[in-house]
Amino acid sequence: MTRIDSSPTKPLSASTVVHASHEPSEWWRDAVIYQVYPRSFADADGDGIGDLPGITSRLPHLAALGIDALWLSPFYRSPQKDAGYDVADYRAVDPLFGTLDDFDVLLEQAHERGIRIIVDLVPNHTSDQHVWFQEALRSPAGSPARARYMFRDGKGADGSTPPNNWQSIFGGPAWTRLPASEDDGPAGPQWYLHLFDTSQPDLDWSNDEVKAEFEDVLRFWLDKGVDGFRIDVAHGMVKADGLPDWSGKTSMVEGTEKPAEQVVDPGAPEDGLVDTSVNGPMFDQDGVHDIYRAWHQVLAEYDGDRCLVAEAWVEPMERLARYVRADEMHQAFNFAFLTTEWDASRLRDIVAESLEMSDSVGAPTTWVLSNHDVSRHASRLGYEDASQRPAGTAGIKPTDPQPDEALGIKRARAASLLMLGLPGSAYVYQGEELGLPDHIMIPDEARQDPSFFRTNGEEIGRDGCRVPIPWEAAAPGYGFGPTGKTWLPQPPSYGTYAADQQRDVEGSTFEMYRRALEVRGEAELGSGSLAWVDEYQGSSDVVALLNRDVVVLTNLGTEAVTLPVGADVLVASGEHAVATEDSGATVPRDTTVWFRV
Template sequence: MTDQLTVPSAAPSPAAEPSPWWRDAVIYQIYPRSFADSDGDGIGDLPGIRSRLPYLRDLGVDAVWLSPFYASPQADAGYDVADYRTVDPMFGTLADAAALITDAHGLGLRVIVDLVPNHSSDQHEWFRRALAEGPGSPLRDRYHFRAGQGPDGSLPPNDWRSIFGGPAWTRTTNADGSPGQWYLHLFAPEQPDFNWDHPAVADEFRTILRFWLDLGVDGFRIDVAHGLVKAEGLPDVGATTEWHLLDVGVSPCFDRDGVHDIYRSWRRILDEYPGERIAVAEAWAPSLDRVANYVRPDELHQAFNFSYLGTAWEAGAQRQVIDDSLATLRTVGAPATWTLSNHDVVRHTNRLLQTDAGDVAGRRPTAVDPVAGLRRARAATLLLLALPGSAYLFQGEELGLPEVVDLPPEVRQDPAFHRASGQDGYRDGCRVPIPWEGDRAPYGFGPPDGPSWLPQPASWAALSVAAQQGDPGSTLELYRAALALRRADPALGAADNLSWRDAPDGLLVFDRAPHFRCTVNMTAAPVRLPLPGRALLTSGPVDLSGTEVEIPADTTIWWAV
């Protein structure tokens, strides 16, 4: 990989007006229980994350996003929150969170935390009191409690289905033992949905935002941002199939127009604070036009581009989704936000090679050729990092970690795994703790020979940070080189300056300003082209010795032209 680590020595020309940091930021998602375990209990924690912050600085990211670490019974890995202002003891203390934020800022890293406003835990004080006080309790109005259908109320109030499978309703039991009302949960029964029509809910979350902003966080990733508002009267869907978060279409419980008033009020709060605090929406919507509504100038700053994540590795489809994304977001003045992996989908080392064209988001992971999977994943990463806008990376992808597809049923903890349908329950495979060093588990995730909450494969010794550090052919060093180039080159990132070049079928070739070009071979065979300039970075081995270049299959090259 000729000149793989070459970084331009000249500083970028000063801009007349600095672009807001988030418009071209590279943000690294940390899944706290799987990142670093400081106390040897097998579960990652905030002190563990804090100890590894220098690694993230050296990797070259701009910010970290932490999945939930709030007080929680952990029915859904912390996305069932019992107290939004308290750190769960398994992760540490509020003082640990404050210290982490302080250290991150000292290293030049911003901190984004998860916010879960669609639902709480069934152990949240409001919900526990609502159950204890019974029908007529004012606290029941803060959730969706309803009488059942049928003569004896034994049928759910409507036909809505849980994302995790089964009915979206659970019936309560009254104090005298008789069957009671039903409550709505679009996810697990332990995750009752808030009623966002109730003013107390809106008031509570405004104070939660301020609590964490006052502690110093730089923003929020909003879980199920499209789900807060439900259609008036909670009408039937009329469909008999299960819903899946990755393909939610038009429905009475997702992407309702009422959510936008909520986010306008949140934007006003964020704008009160110095330092460009932000919010990013996890918004699964039927179209890019609908996603763009979340990032209008007076609403949120970013929205994940799940259309891109779910696009097959095919040149025509990739070009179309890139063009559509940039054009749509341009209408609202927002940057595109690109990602390939997260804690809910199959890692792209596997997903991009899976052959089920109807499931490119990879709900059900399958084993793939690890060499071919990593080659395609590396090419996809360089494509993503060459696109205008912001990028999100998921922990471990910089190590080339594959999806763990052979976890035994007894260790799986995804709440949907043992259900017959819905979300499928295969998310544990992307959540296995990452390897740091050593030749046996837990590979530096925790103390030597200590436990890890999910088992790590024996093959991961060769993928650890220590094993890859300093190896110019490693995936870790590819990420470091790409992020260094991206940071040094003013053509990359925020500027919306992509122009396509003519290319053979199966290739994508585009320029970013006059001096930067990206070439991607998405075919299964090498393609020969005239050498356009000096290679800055290649995703795999390429012979660059002649006046032409043969670009191997599933390979991306960055050029200085």
């Protein structure tokens, strides 16, 4: 059994300081932000799809949890080819989700509870039903209408070969050719770029009209009172000049595969950060930073510390830090943390590297473990072999080796408590506070993710992590809505995870999260420090850190860990042996505890 020096007169030592504390300042630096995927959160009108009034009705749940802000995935007018990430009107609410008045009510009632609202912005592409794209389809090559998008002539004498070899993130070619018309030039019908589905044409961000339009969209929602924006595909809006062919594999999750030969600029930028992109000519181009500097100035016109949050799957970490320099974004999701294996040394390394990179530009580190694009961490971590996990958006197929549900929830709770004990901001994905796993056994005929269809089922898609969450164990649809309808089927196991089975139940996942957020706020851990506990430096089994006066310890080994005599356990992810007068508490495998000595 491993133990820390248990002498009651000798405090733990933590001499390796990684990150210094700071006085709490802008709210987003240490906030815990809850992601709501609107169609799967709560349904007020009974059509089986979640909506804005449904979210408003569940605000008491979120207030009781103790979160600081909500991030709402898209609720804009959309044909819903990609669950709302194909936007047809950025200033309108889709009737599926309600009305602008419903949004105003949600915003007002959230603010009354001290909960801020961040909305999603999708600037890389629009829906093909957007008025701009419909105008482009009616306009000839070279017209101002087409200049808003990435229209190009094809290769070859008749233009029948796509402009380059890029592949869509959802599978298949990233180019679609228009039907022939009498307005076509010598090369025949043009092609348009879509890094995602064919219904999501990419905008051309070298176009001044595009830039002006999105600054106006920002002001529309800022005038309504939103507190910030999560920027979808924040690294993808600018493409390399000439749109060169690329031999790598386009991916939004777990980085990208490097091309066979990578050209690296040996010159470092003035800020000293390394300028080495491995993300291909469609991602992480330097021009995106000019866009965010302009947006930063727009937000600065408004009171209340409004924020910009980058969804940027960028490698290496030095490149990600560029998005959160002082005059650009305010946060960037730490996907390297999300994808790190359940391994003590690797977790320590990524935490230290993340804090070092964020500190180099004066930004907070923004921790995340799950979202609507990846398998929930209660499923990802359910494999005894830590290296066996779903890759990217492929998901877990019914025919794949299945995660152990009990192991997954045990590790997920431990991982979440570790994350919430780190300095910086943290994001919680809806249902995570209930311990939800993915629904792996969704029938093929019920699936809706475009990546499933564009890959002919080779990738199972993201539906498993998007299933409507359970509120009441005994109600139809587990209380998701008044009729019991749900747009995706729920697994039978969700009844045991329902919110009404966990509130005020000692040891439940919900109560663990609630208690952790309470302690985190009282101890100011979000604006706190991080130093490694010396007794566990280099351990292959334990991550142990000191944040202000709270020790956060995660046991990833097979043997129990004994705490010092007198250690006061504040919150734990699982059962642990209680301390006695002569012996410290013991922490079993795959468990995190917060304690003071």
